[in-house]
Amino acid sequence: MKDNAxxxxxxxxxxxxxxxxxxxxxxxxxxxxxxxxxxxxxxxLTIARFDQDRQKQLKNALEIAPDRVIQCKxxxxxxxxxxxxxxxxxxxDAVILKPGVDNENATSTPLTDVRAAEDSYALYNxxxxxxxxxxxxxxxxxxxxxxxxxxxxxxxRKRILAYMQxxxxxxxxxxxxxxxxxxxxxxxxxxxxxxxxxxRFKG
Numbered sequence: 001m002k003d004n005a006x007x008x009x010x011x012x013x014x015x016x017x018x019x020x021x022x023x024x025x026x027x028x029x030x031x032x033x034x035x036x037x038x039x040x041x042x043x044x045l046t047i048a049r050f051d052q053d054r055q056k057q058l059k060n061a062l063e064i065a066p067d068r069v070i071q072c073k074x075x076x077x078x079x080x081x082x083x084x085x086x087x088x089x090x091x092x093d094a095v096i097l098k099p100g101v102d103n104e105n106a107t108s109t110p111l112t113d114v115r116a117a118e119d120s121y122a123l124y125n126x127x128x129x130x131x132x133x134x135x136x137x138x139x140x141x142x143x144x145x146x147x148x149x150x151x152x153x154x155x156x157r158k159r160i161l162a163y164m165q166x167x168x169x170x171x172x173x174x175x176x177x178x179x180x181x182x183x184x185x186x187x188x189x190x191x192x193x194x195x196x197x198x199x200r201f202k203g
Contacts (some may be wrong), residue, residue, distance in 0.1 A: 032163050033110050036156070040113035043152055047120045050145050054124075054131055057143040058083065058091060061135055070137040079138050090131055114160045121153050 065079055073084035083091055132142045 032159075035111045036110040036163060037054065037108075038158060040117040040161070042112070043117045043149070044120050044158065046152075047117075047149065049123045050149070051124050051127065052129055054143045055091060057135070057141075058131060061138065061140045065140060067136060068138045068140075070134065072134075079134070082134065085135060088135075090127055090162055095124070110160055110163060114156055117156060118153060121149060124149075146150070 013142045062080060062083065068080055069076050069087045070082060077085065128143060128145070135142050
């Protein structure tokens with residue numbers, strides 16, 4: 001009896017230790033998830049700020065040379081007509097795309113946050129290239145961002161990839177833990193039943 005009780009205490013201790021380690025891993029993943037989402041949000045805000053700077057550069061160009069004729073799409077146009085016609089999208093509100101989800105009732109995830117940052121960067125980059133192309137045709141100063149954002153995007157991609165890999169590994173550990181727990185529970189029930197049966201038989 002004492003040996004069985006000691007074994008049960010040891011088994012319980014091992015299970016509690018495994019559960020504690022697994023819970024700590026989950027807390028680490030939650031912290032990574034929060035950091036990734038915060039970084040993605042900050043990056044989208046930075047992109048929006050840079051896009052506002054790009055718009056200011058266009059406004060300055062229009063103040064300097066609104067009537068300067070440039071090649072706009074397929075025909076010559078003044079810079080003003082070009083920006084109010086074929087290239088009017090360059091003067092629209094700053095880029096700040098929010099995370100999108102398939103179901104409107106669903107909540108966003110780190111992956112959707114990163115995708116929103118990537119989409120925002122792609123749109124901003126496209127606008128920046130078109131803006132500098134027009135400014136170059138007009139012989140005006142080009143828009144130069146405060147810094148290159150590609151390394152930030154690349155770092156965010158690496159972090160979300162590492163997070164997804166860690167999440168998958170953690171989910172597998174959880175499945176194994178509960179499988180072992182279920183097997184031990186079955187074994188405990190079997191041996192407990194045998195013990196009670198033998199004790200009753202001997203009695």
